[in-house]
Amino acid sequence: MYQIPRGTRDFTTEEMQKRRYLEDSLRTTFQTFGYKEIQTPMFETLELFTAKSGEGIIEEIYSFKDKGGRDLALRPELTAPVIRFYVDKLQMEAKPLKLFYFGNCFRYDRPQKGRYREFMQAGCEIIGADTPEAYAELIAMAYYLLKNVGLKDVKLNIGNLNILSSLFETLKISKDKQKQLIPLIDKSQFDEVLTLLQVFGVGKKVANEFLEILQLSDIKKITKIIEKDESAKKELAYLEKILNLLEKSFNIKNYQIKMSIVRGLDYYKGIVFEIDAPLLGAEKQLCGGGAYELVSLFGGKETPTAGFAIGFDRTILALETEKYPFPSTKIKVYVIPVNEETIDKSLEIAQNLREQGISTDIDLLRRGIGKSLKYASSINAEKAILVGPRELEQGSVTIRDMKTGEQETVKLNDIQNRVN
Amino acid sequence: MYQIPRGTRDFTTEEMQKRRYLEDSLRTTFQTFGYKEIQTPMFETLELFTAKSGEGIIEEIYSFKDKGGRDLALRPELTAPVIRFYVDKLQMEAKPLKLFYFGNCFRYDRPQKGRYREFMQAGCEIIGADTPEAYAELIAMAYYLLKNVGLKDVKLNIGNLNILSSLFETLKISKDKQKQLIPLIDKSQFDEVLTLLQVFGVGKKVANEFLEILQLSDIKKITKIIEKDESAKKELAYLEKILNLLEKSFNIKNYQIKMSIVRGLDYYKGIVFEIDAPLLGAEKQLCGGGAYELVSLFGGKETPTAGFAIGFDRTILALETEKYPFPSTKIKVYVIPVNEETIDKSLEIAQNLREQGISTDIDLLRRGIGKSLKYASSINAEKAILVGPRELEQGSVTIRDMKTGEQETVKLNDIQNRVN
Numbered sequence: 001m002y003q004i005p006r007g008t009r010d011f012t013t014e015e016m017q018k019r020r021y022l023e024d025s026l027r028t029t030f031q032t033f034g035y036k037e038i039q040t041p042m043f044e045t046l047e048l049f050t051a052k053s054g055e056g057i058i059e060e061i062y063s064f065k066d067k068g069g070r071d072l073a074l075r076p077e078l079t080a081p082v083i084r085f086y087v088d089k090l091q092m093e094a095k096p097l098k099l100f101y102f103g104n105c106f107r108y109d110r111p112q113k114g115r116y117r118e119f120m121q122a123g124c125e126i127i128g129a130d131t132p133e134a135y136a137e138l139i140a141m142a143y144y145l146l147k148n149v150g151l152k153d154v155k156l157n158i159g160n161l162n163i164l165s166s167l168f169e170t171l172k173i174s175k176d177k178q179k180q181l182i183p184l185i186d187k188s189q190f191d192e193v194l195t196l197l198q199v200f201g202v203g204k205k206v207a208n209e210f211l212e213i214l215q216l217s218d219i220k221k222i223t224k225i226i227e228k229d230e231s232a233k234k235e236l237a238y239l240e241k242i243l244n245l246l247e248k249s250f251n252i253k254n255y256q257i258k259m260s261i262v263r264g265l266d267y268y269k270g271i272v273f274e275i276d277a278p279l280l281g282a283e284k285q286l287c288g289g290g291a292y293e294l295v296s297l298f299g300g301k302e303t304p305t306a307g308f309a310i311g312f313d314r315t316i317l318a319l320e321t322e323k324y325p326f327p328s329t330k331i332k333v334y335v336i337p338v339n340e341e342t343i344d345k346s347l348e349i350a351q352n353l354r355e356q357g358i359s360t361d362i363d364l365l366r367r368g369i370g371k372s373l374k375y376a377s378s379i380n381a382e383k384a385i386l387v388g389p390r391e392l393e394q395g396s397v398t399i400r401d402m403k404t405g406e407q408e409t410v411k412l413n414d415i416q417n418r419v420n
Numbered sequence: 421m422y423q424i425p426r427g428t429r430d431f432t433t434e435e436m437q438k439r440r441y442l443e444d445s446l447r448t449t450f451q452t453f454g455y456k457e458i459q460t461p462m463f464e465t466l467e468l469f470t471a472k473s474g475e476g477i478i479e480e481i482y483s484f485k486d487k488g489g490r491d492l493a494l495r496p497e498l499t500a501p502v503i504r505f506y507v508d509k510l511q512m513e514a515k516p517l518k519l520f521y522f523g524n525c526f527r528y529d530r531p532q533k534g535r536y537r538e539f540m541q542a543g544c545e546i547i548g549a550d551t552p553e554a555y556a557e558l559i560a561m562a563y564y565l566l567k568n569v570g571l572k573d574v575k576l577n578i579g580n581l582n583i584l585s586s587l588f589e590t591l592k593i594s595k596d597k598q599k600q601l602i603p604l605i606d607k608s609q610f611d612e613v614l615t616l617l618q619v620f621g622v623g624k625k626v627a628n629e630f631l632e633i634l635q636l637s638d639i640k641k642i643t644k645i646i647e648k649d650e651s652a653k654k655e656l657a658y659l660e661k662i663l664n665l666l667e668k669s670f671n672i673k674n675y676q677i678k679m680s681i682v683r684g685l686d687y688y689k690g691i692v693f694e695i696d697a698p699l700l701g702a703e704k705q706l707c708g709g710g711a712y713e714l715v716s717l718f719g720g721k722e723t724p725t726a727g728f729a730i731g732f733d734r735t736i737l738a739l740e741t742e743k744y745p746f747p748s749t750k751i752k753v754y755v756i757p758v759n760e761e762t763i764d765k766s767l768e769i770a771q772n773l774r775e776q777g778i779s780t781d782i783d784l785l786r787r788g789i790g791k792s793l794k795y796a797s798s799i800n801a802e803k804a805i806l807v808g809p810r811e812l813e814q815g816s817v818t819i820r821d822m823k824t825g826e827q828e829t830v831k832l833n834d835i836q837n838r839v840n
Contacts, residue, residue: 001719002468002504005492008461010505013519016457020447027440032774034751034781037436041428041538042462042494042524048422064484067528072425074462084422085430094795096784099433104462108487118461126784133763134784140771249767299421331454343553347669351560354452361454364516364546364554375514 007109007117018316018326019120023102025149026122026310030100033141035124038099040081046071051297052080052267062106062117074106078123079294079307086127087300095128095303114283120312127295130304132238135271135291136245142287142308143252146275149315150324154286156252158273159261160239161290166232167210171202185214186262214260219243222259235270242271267292271306277318286314333419334376334402335362336369338388346387349397349415356416377402383419427529427537438736438746439540443522445569446542446730450520453561455544458519460501466491471717472500472687482526482537494526498543499714499727506547507720515548515723534703540732547715550724552658555691555711556665562695562707562728563672569735570744571697574706576672578693579681580659581710586652587630591622605634606682634680639663642679655690662691687712691726697738706734753839754796754822755782758789758808766807769817769835776836797822803839 004010011019027037046063062074075081078101090097102122109115122145126138139158146154164185168178177200184192190211197207209225216222219240226232239257246252261272272290289308296302319326333353337346346362353360361379363372369386376384386398391409399418400407410418424430431439447457466483482494495501498521510517522542529535542565546558559578566574584605588598597620604612610631617627629645636642639660646652659677666672681692692710709728716722739746753773757766766782773780781799783792789806796804806818811829819838820827830838 001507002465002471004504004508005461005463005465005486005490006488008463010461010509011459012509013456013458016459019459020457028777029774031749032777032779034779036433036749037440038433039431039436039439041425041430042526043425043428043538045422045425051422062484062486064482066425066482068426070425084424087421088424089430089432094798098781106462118463129784131784131786133767133782137767137782137784144774245764245767249764250771329451329456344665344669347553347557347665351670354449354564357448357452359452359454361518362553362557364549364551364557366551378514 005117007111009116009118014328017328018319019312021326022149022312022316022319023122026102026145027100029141029145029148030122030124033098033137035098035100035141038082038085038101039103040075040078040085040101042104043072043074044081044084046073048080048084048298049073049076052294060107060109062108075103076107077105078103078121078309079125079292080298082123082125082307083294083298083300083305086125087295087298090127091300096134097127098124099127100124114313114317116313121309122312123289123307123309125305125307127305128303130291130306132241133245134304135306136242136250138289138306138308139242139271139273140246140250140252142273142275142289142310143250145310146286146315149319150322151277151315151318152322153277153279154318155276155278156255156273157258157261157276158239158243158255158271159258160235160271161262161268162235162270163213163226163232163239163259164262166229166235167213167226170229170232171197171206171210173197173200173202182262185260188260190215216259217257219257222257239271263288263290267294267297269293273308277314277321279321280314280318283314283317286311286318329359331359331361331379331381333358333360333383333385334372334379334381335360335385335387336372336376337363337366338369338386340366341389342387342392345392346385349385349387349412353416353419356420358416358419373400385415385419425537427531429536429538434748437748438739439732441746442569442732442736442739443542446522446565447520449561449565449568450542450544453518453557455518455520455561458502458505458521459523460495460498460505460521462524463492463494464501464504466493468500468504468718469493469496472714474686480527480529482528495523496527497525498523498541498729499545499712500718502543502545502727503714503718503720503725506545507715507718510547511720516554517547518544519547520544534733534737536733541729542732543709543727543729545725545727547725548723550711550726552661553665554724555726556662556670558709558726558728559662559691559693560666560670560672562693562709562730563670565730566695566706566735569739570742571735571738572742573697573699574738575696575698576675576693577678577681577696578659578663578675578691579678580655580691581682581688582655582690583633583646583652583659583679584682586649586655587633587646590649590652591617591626591630593617593620593622602682605680608680610635636679637677639677642677659691683708683710687714687717689713693728697734697741699741700734700738703734703737706731706738749779751779751781751799751801753778753780753803753805754792754799754801755780755805755807756789756792756796757783757786758806760786761809762807762812765812766805769805769807769832773836773839776840778836778839793820805835805839 061076270291275287276284287310291306335350337343350362384400481496690711695707696704707730711726755770757763770780770782804820
């Protein structure tokens with residue numbers, strides 16, 4: 001017996017129904033916001049990802065040489081490929097470009113609960129717009145994407161990395177020291193942040209103020225603390241505009257300001273946001289994104305870019321946790337040839353129903369009525385059509401309602417009406 | 421600038437609309453036939469593919485070692501992974517299993533016209549049924565999958581590898597010699613087949629009979645020639661049953677018998693078929709499949725299996741060649757804030773329309789009316805909504821029909837009715 005590769009999954013028919021439901025719902029919302037779908041290859045040149053994330057990423061991804069000696073990598077995320085596509089072929093398109101995509105990504109992680117080596121993401125980028133309304137629309141779309149799939153309990157957190165950078169500058173904390181602080185901030189380990197700030201020689205009062213900002217969600221209070229930091233104040237005013245649009249134009253009021261969002265990625269700049277499903281505990285983040293700079297790094301003419309990604313697995317887990325009633329595509333009609341004589345006519349009846357878009361299955365194993373009815377019941381078919389030789393001579397079949405057990409004799413040309 | 425890997429593709433928004441149309445249409449037809457969707461990982465252990473196709477396949481696929489030293493391979497096709505999935509997890513399910521799937525596959529081919537290193541396939545397997553009605557339904561589904569996507573000109577060819585094997589046996593042609601003949605038969609190079617048969621010591625009369633069978637499409641004539649071959653006769657009678665069902669029950673009459681179909685694969689047994697789009701010339705084959713044996717090779721309890729695959733690229737090429745009018749998802753409404761004051765209200769108007777499922781875009785770049793109308797026209801928006809400060813004070817906006825240029829003043833709470 002051959003094993004499935006470690007950390008990867010087979011999806012059953014039930015799981016695929018959930019995944020296709022999610023995909024369809026997300027696609028519909030993206031499209032109503034004026035976004036259009038694109039797709040990039042499953043692998044890229046390795047240097048695309050090292051250029052974006054540094055050599056360290058090689059440890060975490062599936063990289064390999066093709067037979068021509070080229071270094072390739074299964075994509076660990078979708079933003080770098082999309083910006084590569086943009087720089088290569090889309091720079092001349094009318095701005096802003098609003099692009100969305102679905103794709104499998106791959107990471108060479110240690111497999112653990114809810115973390116797989118192959119996983120699916122939905123994502124989008126808006127290229128060429130950095131007005132407050134552009135960012136407000138982007139964040140609102142992320143929120144409504146998740147609301148429209150049926151999630152009740154989601155939490156939107158919004159931060160701004162330029163404010164964080166500005167604070168670091170005021171505190172005279174070098175880039176190297178920032179790198180030690182950022183993972184702690186990201187995990188909300190504020191005691192450790194305080195200790196480390198003191199090790200770095202930041203005075204207790206100033207350090208405490210810094211920590212207060214990271215934990216405050218009241219924009220007025222934050223403004224008061226950073227009063228003297230002109231650059232941070234400007235960023236905060238800009239953020240406030242975005243928040244006003246979210247509230248007034250998009251009717252989103254249950255968000256929180258969270259200056260400790262760092263997204264763990266070097267290329268984010270300015271606004272960042274995350275959407276959580278609090279029910280999921282430690283693995284609660286469903287969506288993350290923000291503004292970033294990547295176009296010029298990839299050789300293009302710099303232009304504002306922002307985007308986000310939604311994790312498929314966690315979103316489905318969140319829906320399951322909320323007991324969302326996923327729709328399922330069912331077989332509507334099951335056709336049963338009563339004996340071998342009626343097989344050809346049974347196939348014809350099935351085919352006629354299918355041509356009307358009615359999902360129809362048929363006994364292909366000559367199982368007899370009893371077993372076939374049991375099978376029809378096991379697949380939740382609504383109706384069974386019994387095709388017997390004597391009835392057929394009279395131009396009729398028997399239609400059985402699988403829920404009530406009621407049966408009626410129906411003329412051949414009346415079957416479609418009766419099953420619909 | 422970073423390059424896309426050789427032989428792979430980025431898909432633009434226009435191309436994705438075609439691909440999603442095709443995928444949706446195929447999925448709908450699969451489902452009306454009672455098939456259900458599954459999915460397997462993008463890569464498998466290398467030995468899965470060498471077990472099925474021999475060591476030779478390593479030359480043609482992307483294989484690599486993961487960081488744990490395991491030999492993996494990007495899947496070159498989907499049947500082996502699906503049967504691996506079946507043997508591993510689905511053997512206890514009620515038979516027959518009717519499974520379909522979509523997936524990208526990878527081959528390390530020399531890129532050429534219409535052949536890519538990453539390509540998408542749709543496919544299916546029926547597991548646990550080998551009645552004539554099961555095969556007739558499978559072939560009919562393949563045919564209707566392609567008809568339902570909108571193709572007018574498709575050609576169904578049906579063969580039977582058991583008959584070919586039986587003929588080889590009668591002619592006392594060893595397996596090794598068969599291997600030399602099969603590629604020539606596959607390419608319909610019948611002169612070369614004749615020469616080689618004579619080299620192998622087959623008498624001219626018998627060799628000519630063999631070639632006649634390969635080229636005949638009249639089942640009566642074939643039966644007459646193989647009269648003495650009991651095994652081939654039995655297979656032919658079985659094939660005839662399937663063909664009768666195709667004609668009578670599925671109303672498919674324009675097929676051809678083609679005994680020279682060999683599918684180039686060792687594991688096919690019995691019925692085989694191909695569907696071509698003759699308009700495409702040399703690259704005309706859209707679909708190929710048949711009955712095969714793979715379950716026991718993969719460690720499962722042997723059970724009948726059959727399936728087929730449809731190539732996405734060629735199917736789209738065939739539709740394009742027939743000038744099929746692909747549906748396109750368009751932006752219905754484009755909202756234009758006439759100046760900065762009306763941005764928040766414009767976003768709200770857009771959001772209200774989106775909540776009604778109306779695809780709506782909005783000027784996010786403060787471009788002004790002229791440029792925004794030009795943009796709305798370039799994306800084929802049906803309506804533009806101009807949100808001006810003075811009208812807004814009166815609770816109104818202007819809706820412009822982008823085709824006729826007609827404009828009307830509309831109350832805010834009447835917008836939805838007017839754009840629908």
